[in-house]
Amino acid sequence: MPLALLALAIGAFGIGTTEFVIMGLMPQIADTFQVSIPTAGFLVTGYALGVVAGAPLMTALGTRISRKKMLMLLMGLFIIGNVVSALAPVFGVMLAGRIVASLAHGAFFGIGSVVAADLVAPEKKAGAIATMFTGLTLANVIGVPLGTLIGQDIGWRLTFLIVAALGVLGLLGVAKLIPEQPRPEGVRLRHEIAAFRNVQVLLAMAMTVLGFGGVFAAITYISPMMTNVAGFSESSVTWLLVLFGLGMVAGNLIGGKFADRALMPMLYVSLGGLALVLALFTVTAHHQIASAVTIFLIGGLGFATVPPLQKRVLDQAAGAPTLASAVNIGAFNLGNALSAWLGGIVIAAGLGYTAPNWVGAVLAASALVLAVVSSGLERRTVSRSRTVAGAAAAPAAATAPAATEQAAVPTHH
CATH class of the missing domain: 1.20.1250.20 (MFS general substrate transporter like domains)
Structure with missing residues (x-):
């Protein structure tokens, strides 16, 4: 190395x-x-x-x-x-x-x-x-x-x-x-920006914003939630964050392994599981062991979405990999900002320190809905392309027998 x-x-x-x-x-x-x-x-x-x-x-x-x-x-x-x-x-x-x-x-x-x-x-x-x-x-x-x-x-x-x-x-x-590397040649930002006119690129990034935003809705306020609701000491927050980190490692490995095999099914499972676990966190946050297990699962399911979401964006923006990669990282953080803000609003409204978990569950569920919509649009596009290709091939197929028949007719001089 x-x-x-x-x-x-x-x-x-x-x-x-x-x-x-x-x-x-x-x-x-x-x-x-x-x-x-x-x-x-x-x-x-x-x-x-x-x-x-x-x-x-x-x-x-x-x-x-x-x-x-x-x-x-x-x-x-x-x-x-x-x-x-x-x-x-x-x-x-x-x-x-x-x-x-x-x-x-x-x-x-x-x-x-x-x-x-x-x-x-x-x-x-x-x-x-x-x-x-x-x-x-x-x-x-x-x-x-x-x-x-x-x-x-x-x-x-x-x-x-x-x-x-x-x-x-x-x-x-x-x-x-x-080592010193030369300045990239032939880079044209307008070509990469043009990729963002693709609705599938926008849907993929919206999934990134909402999906990973669900994770940050809960994790942003994990310290006050665990100390005030679950009854942990402040020093215990350290090992709870270790659990979250271990979940991230496991989820990232699992998401990376299966994203190449079945990308959209992996997104369905991870986003659906994340929405469910975040909703359950409003209950498990009141129990120390249950909350610790839930924190690990949030890290795992949350980061299991990262490889498929990143690959989805790059697949749909194949002509703009560098900018798409950077912008999608920005999309993850836009989700972080949105969820942290919304979580603060529900806490300030007096709904309690577990309220951000509901925010996260709604965001993750919304990302799942977008994943289903995106997949449906993709199937429709593929079906339409096949229909057009079939219609174009039909006249050619009909012309071929006619030409053969005409060639078979004897010509008299």
Whole structure:
């Protein structure tokens, strides 16, 4: 394995940690700035919206400079954003820091995937990309729980300083280990943008927004939900996040395995299961063992949707893989922002800390409906194409016998 992949994995580890660790530290951050939990939820919403905006913008900028320089720029933004968050004197400054850090998210994974694939032989490209994404997966098993533990025992500011240090390590790794690659030639954004006129592309991204949004509706408020409803101590949130991370690992592997075999059935099962489990979470959240099992299942079913959703978008936008990849990462985070906002609304309305689970269930069920609609439209399109092809073939088939018969008639001179 090229050492350059390690640099990409470290960057992915840092990005994954800063995205998810905020959930376990929300009560502490809310106390520091004297804001409500729903208001603190804007740290999730703001980050997610930053990814949504930053993914296409940074990817477009990446077509004008070398990929190595672009990755270094992205890690620089990541470092600055986390340092600002760690040192923020008021809530608004911390929110700004989160948004700055988020600008690196989508483009790093989009451009990093291309770089990782170029570092190895053609038959090893998928493995190289998976190696980079291992950093994101491990962040949810190791980085997020440790960051939560440090934040609760010592202080949340230290957590963000450590994440910034990971960014410095990733930046140095990119500068030292990744070879210089020329600026991409012949890239035309208008060609890639044209792919988004395809209704199937839009439906696929809508499924991404709603499907993964269901996960974040519950997980954004997991810390206050588990401490105030299930009766866990604050320190227990750490191992609950480990369970969620382990579920993510399992779900990602299962989703990746079956997405190539039966993509739409995999989406039906994962989205339907996710909607059901989120609805049940309103009940199981009152019991410690049941809630722990449910958190694992949410991580598993939620991330089982990621490979098929990503592949669905790329299949439907075959002419625009780079931009589609970055925009779909933005779509995941748009779902995060939407669900965090809606979850905050239902909590602020006095419906309780379990109310966001109903929000998540409705979002996941809506994604399932879109999956069925998308599949139906696809079948109709295929059927129409076959009908047109058959109609075109019929005259040719009718003409052939007539021509043969005419040729068989004797000609008299």
